[in-house]
Amino acid sequence: MATTRLCIVTDIHHGKDNFTKKGTSALGLLNEFKGFVDRTKPDVVIDMGDRISDCDRETDMRLEQDVAEIFAGMNTPRFHICGNHDRDYLSVDENAAILGQDLSSTTVDIGDWTLVIWRADAKIHRPGGFILPEADLLWLAGVVRNTTRPLAIFSHVPVSGHSQAGNYYFQRNPEASTYPAGAERIRAILAGARVPVACFAGHVHWNTLTMVNGQPHFTLQSLTETFTTHPEPAGSYALLELSDRIDWTVLGKDSMRVSLDAAETARHWIEPLPPFHEHPEIRLRHLQQAAE
Template structure:
């Protein structure tokens, strides 16, 4: 039986204000999340990436140092994913040095389950996001290594969800997910181990269930397009208790889920 608690924040985008993001208020908006996490004492603090909005290397480093100082005040295991803005002008190594945690794919054990931290390339190229194919062997091996149910976390979602109405991605699916997202899902589904997949990047709360796997995305902390003119202030808590998980997103764009927590191999229709 699995028992774990995660506090989650996504797409902090510390940096300049834009028409839809209050990046200039990111540090202020982080305070309630950090206070909440320190009270909740989670097993893991999960940061889904895009901690900054990239401007230039000195500015980006300064903003990341500020964000890292806030998140580092929470004394627990920390997972920081790389987002596309995080590597716009800084390297993976620079991010790791400032945050003080590995910025690579790895597995984090929990009580009765595990977090599979999947870190493929996230830099957006002229044609969009590159294929994730080179990291699929690692994902396949990590999922096969244990019979415990897995929570896969990635900055970029792979559900193939509809993005109609999304401010950024309605007409930009090439930067919303990987071109080979169906193959990524196939690896997860064939493992029979994935109980939940959590991502950020698309700046809204969503649930998409594909072949028995719930794919969830979490709203950006500083986003305003769903809560104009104020930022969402979104952050989340994930509670896993036995065969159930509850996800609650706090802030101006609330969201709540309560679903079974079990490997995808136990969710399929009989005879399939």
């Protein structure tokens, strides 16, 4: 099986320093990522969103342009995804104009894998938080239903439902870490896949691997986050190599390395038990014990 190589970065957060985000270091670190891309010569570059820390419309336009200019210097096909901070004051179309590419969800066949650039709505509604549009869910469902190739799915917002214990931003705000009313439905859709599946996301500013129904869900640390590497920014970005294995290497001060057999991700787990008191055998046993 041919190997497809991707360089991935997320949550660049160019702008002012804010809480533990070292936004003033973003452009320098992004240029380091560009150097890595130039040396690695991957098949694809993927930016999983939150290129800026939002301020106001005029400032955000300028910040996004700063980031876009560095990406434009990468002599590699690239795909951008909008994060919530890219969408506070700017529309998807405005982001697309700055980046010079359409920002609709799309699939790309490279090597033996299909890359799924799932650009689901990442705007935080106030009130409401993240709201997953039905159209975005149905689009992904169609991809999963019709594919005959392994899928690598990229989004800004993770859908694994993983614990936020210890997370600087989300331990006490877990509802803001995912699509509260949509992530479970997405996991159910992915469970129907008949091919290897791996999911990759940003947003939560740490490196994680969560296995759900045999499928790996990775999150990548922010380029400029400091809460795990304080006082310095993590400077993290990833190299993903897809073949008959899924090889995930995170570089920078917050590093991680994982290697998985791709075929095993298509071997789904047995459906979990219902609550014990609802399981017929367990309920009967308890009734019999109570009658003795």
